[in-house]
Amino acid sequence: MSLCREIRPGVWWTGAIDWDRRLFDALIPLPNGTSYNSYLVKGSEKTALIDGVDPAMLGVLLDNLRELGVDKLDFIVSQHAEQDHSGAIKKLAELFPEAKIIGSAKCMELLVEFSLVDKNRVQEVKDGEKIYLGAKTLEFIHAPWVHWPDTIFTYLTEDRILFTCDFLGSHLATSDLYAIDTITVYEAAKRYYAEIMMPFRPNVKRHLERIKDLTIEVVAPSHGPLYDRPQFILDAYRDWSSDEVKNQVVLPYVSMHGSTRKMADYLVQALIKRGVGVKRFDLTVTDTGELAEALVDAATVVIGSPTILAGAHPLALYAAILANALRPKTRFASIFGSYGWGGKAPEQIKAAIPNLKVELIEPVMAKGYPKEADFRALDGLADQILAKHKEQGIA
Numbered sequence: 001m002s003l004c005r006e007i008r009p010g011v012w013w014t015g016a017i018d019w020d021r022r023l024f025d026a027l028i029p030l031p032n033g034t035s036y037n038s039y040l041v042k043g044s045e046k047t048a049l050i051d052g053v054d055p056a057m058l059g060v061l062l063d064n065l066r067e068l069g070v071d072k073l074d075f076i077v078s079q080h081a082e083q084d085h086s087g088a089i090k091k092l093a094e095l096f097p098e099a100k101i102i103g104s105a106k107c108m109e110l111l112v113e114f115s116l117v118d119k120n121r122v123q124e125v126k127d128g129e130k131i132y133l134g135a136k137t138l139e140f141i142h143a144p145w146v147h148w149p150d151t152i153f154t155y156l157t158e159d160r161i162l163f164t165c166d167f168l169g170s171h172l173a174t175s176d177l178y179a180i181d182t183i184t185v186y187e188a189a190k191r192y193y194a195e196i197m198m199p200f201r202p203n204v205k206r207h208l209e210r211i212k213d214l215t216i217e218v219v220a221p222s223h224g225p226l227y228d229r230p231q232f233i234l235d236a237y238r239d240w241s242s243d244e245v246k247n248q249v250v251l252p253y254v255s256m257h258g259s260t261r262k263m264a265d266y267l268v269q270a271l272i273k274r275g276v277g278v279k280r281f282d283l284t285v286t287d288t289g290e291l292a293e294a295l296v297d298a299a300t301v302v303i304g305s306p307t308i309l310a311g312a313h314p315l316a317l318y319a320a321i322l323a324n325a326l327r328p329k330t331r332f333a334s335i336f337g338s339y340g341w342g343g344k345a346p347e348q349i350k351a352a353i354p355n356l357k358v359e360l361i362e363p364v365m366a367k368g369y370p371k372e373a374d375f376r377a378l379d380g381l382a383d384q385i386l387a388k389h390k391e392q393g394i395a
Contacts, residue, residue: 004064005177007218007226008159010042010136014049014064016057019173024084028195029289032188033173036084037222039163040065041156043133046074049099050154050163051222052088061088062095072096075131077138078103079165080151081110085222090116102131104142107150125152141210143167145203147196153211160217166196167207168233170224179225182232187293188224189233193240194292199327204241208234245299245329247394248277249385252291252319253304254284259338259369260306266375267302267336270382275395283315288322295328299394300385301358302334307343316345320352327355332388334361334381338368361385 005013015037022030036053038061047070053061073096078086081103089111093101100123101111108122125131127142141153146167154163170188179185197204219227219234227233249271255261264280271278279294295301301323305316312320316337323330333356335346346363361384366374389395 003060004040004067007039007161007177007220011156011159011161012040012064012068013177013220013226014038014040014061014068016053016060017173017175018054018057024171028171029287030171031287031289032171034171034223035173037220037224037226038064039220040068040070041133041136041138043136045132045134047072048075048077048131048133048138049073049092050077051079051085051165052076052092054084055087058088058091073099074133075099076101077154078107078111079154079163079222080148081107081114082148085165086111086114086116093117093121104144104150104152106144107152110150130157143203143207143210145200146207147200153207155214160215161220162211162214162216162218162230163220163222165222167204167221168219168227168237169221172224174225176225178228179232185225186236189236190240190296191289191293192223193237194296194326194328195289198240198292198296199325201241201327201329204237208237208241240296243329245331245392245394246277246297247275247389248279248294248298249300249302250279250281250291250294250298250330251302251304252281252283252286252316253337254282254306254313254315255304256306256308256313259366260304260336263336263338263364263366263370263374263378264304266370267378267382270379271385274382274386276382276386276389281319283319291319292322292326295323295326295330298328298330299389299392300332300334301328301330301356302336302381302385303349305335305337305345305349307337307339307345310343312337312345312348316349317352320349324353324355330356330358331392332361332385333358334385335363336365336378336381337363338366338370340368359388361388
């Protein structure tokens with residue numbers, strides 16, 4: 001069954017809602033599903049489709065195009081070559097042989113290398129280039145390294161719609177075309193930013209600056225609902241990508257026999273008593289998306305690990321590797337945990353976070369079950385964290 005929806009006269013959402021998908025890239029949990037947003041723009045002379053959908057949803061896209069009576073496409077705009085946007089393009093190119101596949105030079109190169117289109121079908125569009133469809137003009141804005149090097153935005157001049165690809169999106173399956181439930185959308189968008197955009201924070205800031213003078217009435221991303229109040233998501237991105245941190249500690253930990261858990265519980269209480277916010281994660285049951293989201297704002301991350309085979313627990317190392325990959329604006333880091341006869345857990349965790357530009361606070365490691373001296377050391381760690389936050393003017 002088709003479900004195309006009109007955004008403006010001559011402009012339709014023609015994508016697909018994936019209610020049941022629960023994992024993206026075999027890595028990112030999707031607790032609320034996602035959508036693959038494709039858009040049809042019909043001018044008085046020519047017609048363009050902006051992005052395809054994931055191959056699994058090709059039939060939905062084709063049903064939508066049939067409902068709109070589309071029997072010819074002049075352009076298929078590929079804003080990004082990743083499969084969830086471009087996987088359907090191979091079939092679309094077969095069904096619409098007259099269509100030119102357009103996008104950045106890098107995107108066109110990737111589509112050809114991925115065997116999705118023939119090199120004779122592709123056409124590069126340069127930064128600032130425009131294509132006139134008849135009463136509707138598409139202007140292309142290159143946005144490299146907002147996730148991939150090939151990304152572009154597409155600005156529909158007459159209707160003041162900015163199609164932003166992954167930028168400003170969210171993994172959220174919803175029947176709402178626009179972001180109506182702003183609390184739910186905010187959380188989904190922040191989680192998406194953390195998982196997809198945060199590693200490229202300098203580029204996020206740069207591209208926000210590039211589009212700030214555009215008159216935008218609708219932001220149309222490639223995942224999640226659209227924004228007919230664009231300032232909502234633009235302000236959120238400015239906040240998340242800024243250099244400002246909050247008086248918060250992210251505390252992921254894992255415990256084998258209860259020692260590290262006891263230390264985690266004690267440190268959480270010590271921080272709360274000192275007025276420092278804490279987000280605590282038991283890594284044996286943690287949704288990594290929630291952990292990533294917590295890292296967006298926190299001034300400090302403290303990782304707790306027992307010692308296993310003379311090193312850090314694999315789940316603690318995974319948390320460190322995740323933080324290192326996401327590159328949050330965190331300012332401080334520390335480590336706590338327990339050991340038996342010896343080990344190198346703190347050294348391994350430190351070695352796993354070279355991308356974090358943080359000041360490392362001395363770890364607290366207990367031999368066996370934590371004793372009074374270990375709890376006093378945790379109090380000292382909490383005091384140091386508070387002092388560091390006060391130096392930053394956030395506590």
